[in-house]
Amino acid sequence: EILGALMSMIIVWMVTGVLIYLACMRLLHPDYDIDATVMLITSACAVLTNILLSLILHQTGHGHSHRAQARQGTSAPLEPALSNASLQAAFVHAIGDLFQSISVLISALIIFFKPQYKIADPICTFVFSIFVLATTITILRDILTMLMEG
Numbered sequence: 001e002i003l004g005a006l007m008s009m010i011i012v013w014m015v016t017g018v019l020i021y022l023a024c025m026r027l028l029h030p031d032y033d034i035d036a037t038v039m040l041i042t043s044a045c046a047v048l049t050n051i052l053l054s055l056i057l058h059q060t061g062h063g064h065s066h067r068a069q070a071r072q073g074t075s076a077p078l079e080p081a082l083s084n085a086s087l088q089a090a091f092v093h094a095i096g097d098l099f100q101s102i103s104v105l106i107s108a109l110i111i112f113f114k115p116q117y118k119i120a121d122p123i124c125t126f127v128f129s130i131f132v133l134a135t136t137i138t139i140l141r142d143i144l145t146m147l148m149e150g
Contacts, residue, residue, distance in 0.1 A: 001084065001086045002086075002143055002146050002147055004086040004089070005086040005088065005089035005090075005139070005143050006089075006140075006143050006144075006147070008086065008089040008090055008092075008093050009089055009092075009093075009136055009139060009140045009143065011093070012092070012093050012096050012132065012136055013133065013136065016096075016129045016132055016133055019100070019125050019129055020125065020126065020129050022122075022125070023121070023122035023123075023125040023126055023129075024122070026121060026122045027119070027122050030118075030119070032118075034111050034115075034118050034121065036108050036111040036112035036115065037112070039104065039107070039108035039111065039112075040105070040108040040109065040112055042104075043101055043102075043104035043105035043107075043108050044105060046097070046101035046104070046105075047098065047101045047102055047105055049101075050094055050095075050097045050098035050101050051098060053094045053097075054091065054094045054095055054098055057087065057090055057091040057094055058091060060087060088139060089139055089143070092135060092136055092139055095135070096132040096135065096136065099128045099131055099132055100125075100128055100129075100132065102128070103124040103125060103127065103128035104121075104124070106120070106124055107120045107121040107123075107124045107125075
């Protein structure tokens with residue numbers, strides 16, 4: 001479970017690193033073209049998919065069954081949502097993907113209406129990449145603490 005969560009965090013950081021690298025290349029070499037229509041359709045689909053995935057992962061993380069409580073008539077102790085480390089890492093991964101998708105959607109909207117502002121793409125990538133990295137640090141710290149038997 002912990003190794004799976006660690007792999008998920010490593011993948012998030014690697015993908016974010018690649019996105020930052022590509023954004024830097026776009027800043028250094030501004031002679032690129034962007035098809036804003038395809039970018040809009042793709043990012044809108046990604047945002048919807050990541051919202052759905054995040055909701056599913058969050059619901060999965062309850063740690064209790066509503067049906068069992070109703071049959072017994074008693075209230076079982078509730079575990080905090082997303083207490084499983086790999087489920088928490090997958091949820092953070094999905095949230096990170098959601099923010100990246102939102103960043104692409106914002107960029108696509110700007111570029112669609114004002115093509116001369118195509119610099120919005122790498123700028124949004126930087127902003128949301130920093131956000132994603134910052135939100136994963138605490139989970140990575142928890143994972144490393146568990147691995148080191150802290």
